[in-house]
Amino acid sequence: MPRKIKTNWIVPKGQPLTEMDEIILDWQARGYLVPKRELIKTPEQIEGIRESGKITNGALDLVAREIKAGMTTEDINRLVHEYTLDHGGTPAPLNYDGFPKSVCTSINDVVCHGIPNEEEMLLPGDIINVDVTTIYKGYYADASRMYIIEDTYPEWKRLVRVAKECRDMGAAATKPYTFVGDIAKVITKHAHANGCTVVRELCGHGVGLAFHEQPDVDHYGVRGKSGMLLVPGMVFTIEPMINLGGREVFQDEDDGWTICTEDGQPSAQWEHTYLLTPHGLEVLV
Numbered sequence: 001m002p003r004k005i006k007t008n009w010i011v012p013k014g015q016p017l018t019e020m021d022e023i024i025l026d027w028q029a030r031g032y033l034v035p036k037r038e039l040i041k042t043p044e045q046i047e048g049i050r051e052s053g054k055i056t057n058g059a060l061d062l063v064a065r066e067i068k069a070g071m072t073t074e075d076i077n078r079l080v081h082e083y084t085l086d087h088g089g090t091p092a093p094l095n096y097d098g099f100p101k102s103v104c105t106s107i108n109d110v111v112c113h114g115i116p117n118e119e120e121m122l123l124p125g126d127i128i129n130v131d132v133t134t135i136y137k138g139y140y141a142d143a144s145r146m147y148i149i150e151d152t153y154p155e156w157k158r159l160v161r162v163a164k165e166c167r168d169m170g171a172a173a174t175k176p177y178t179f180v181g182d183i184a185k186v187i188t189k190h191a192h193a194n195g196c197t198v199v200r201e202l203c204g205h206g207v208g209l210a211f212h213e214q215p216d217v218d219h220y221g222v223r224g225k226s227g228m229l230l231v232p233g234m235v236f237t238i239e240p241m242i243n244l245g246g247r248e249v250f251q252d253e254d255d256g257w258t259i260c261t262e263d264g265q266p267s268a269q270w271e272h273t274y275l276l277t278p279h280g281l282e283v284l285v
Contacts, residue, residue, distance in 0.1 A: 008028065009021070009028050010036075020231060020232065023231075027229050033227065033229065034228065034229045035229065036214070039214060040233035040234060041234070041235050046235070046275055048137060048138070048139035049141055049207075049208045049235060049273065049284050050284050052141035055087045055088070055134040055136055056132050056142070056285045058087065059132045060130065060132055060144075060145050062083050063079060066079055067128075067130075067149070068122070069123055070122065072116070073128075076103060076105050081103070084134055088136060089136040092135050092142075099115070100115060103131065104131040104144075106269070108127060108128075108267075109260050109266055110258055110259070110260050111199055111202070111260060111261060111267040112131065112241060112267075113257040114258050115258060123149065126148075126149040127159075127268060128146070128149065129144050130147065131143075131271065138209070140209070142237050142285070144239065144270060146160045146163065146268050146270060156266055159196060159266060159268045162196055162242060162268075163196075163240065163268035166190050166240045169186050170219070170240065171183075171238055171272070171274060172280075174238075174280065177230070178224070178229075179225050179227050180215055180217055180218060180227025180228050180230065181223055184219055197246055198220040198242060199240075199267070200247060201249055202259065203216045203219060204216075204217030205236060205237055207236060207237055207273055208273075215228035231276065233275075236276075237271055237272065239272075241267055242268050242269065243261050244265040245261060245265030249261055250262055
């Protein structure tokens with residue numbers, strides 16, 4: 001069903017309608033959620049996000065080379081923090097709404113927003129998500145990867161694989177003038193087909209000129225034409241959080257950040273920042 005909204009897409013006075021204007025205005029007239037014009041990134045902005053993404057990717061590559069059993073999550077934080085500064089960037093998570101570190105490190109049953117610390121040591125068999133966001137010359141680029149410490153249980157390895165497949169299949173289904181719900185439908189179907197569940201309380205998001213922009217990119221769903229209409233020039237993340245057990249999660253009351261699975265089963269997540277082009281999604285980072 002259409003979502004009742006206020007008008008979002010406005011054509012500047014005196015400017016002739018483009019084909020994109022006509023398509024968006026048609027969906028808008030039918031009551032669907034469409035983007036505001038400012039969500040469409042300029043070529044200059046896209047290049048700025050791409051440059052920021054090079055630092056994010058470099059930091060994740062460094063973690064891939066260095067991560068091992070016996071290191072602490074604070075060691076990972078130092079690696080990312082120093083690499084980012086050395087390459088002219090700023091770690092976006094540091095002091096964001098009070099978050100105390102430069103990176104999120106989420107081990108096993110931690111779904112996301114894990115806070116690095118000196119006491120948390122990586123052990124053989126652990127799976128960990130490292131989530132890096134960089135600010136470079138005012139542009140934000142966000143990505144995360146999973147790492148397996150030495151080796152782990154077959155079911156945990158399958159979870160890591162399925163989570164990556166969910167992200168990639170959701171991205172492959174994203175075309176101009178589809179909806180966030182089309183991404184969610186593909187992700188939910190693949191996760192459930194593999195005996196996994198999709199976390200509903202957290203989502204992907206627009207990114208580029210700020211850490212979190214519109215649209216909200218939900219990863220669960222069974223129906224298209226829900227969420228926002230996606231149009232060329234938008235930049236956003238796809239980052240499904242996939243659980244081996246139930247989908248229920250809780251937030252740590254002590255630190256106010258860490259999200260864990262309710263049943264203690266592991267969770268996995270992979271994230272890219274994408275640009276929607278006239279032909280589909282392009283990975284920026």
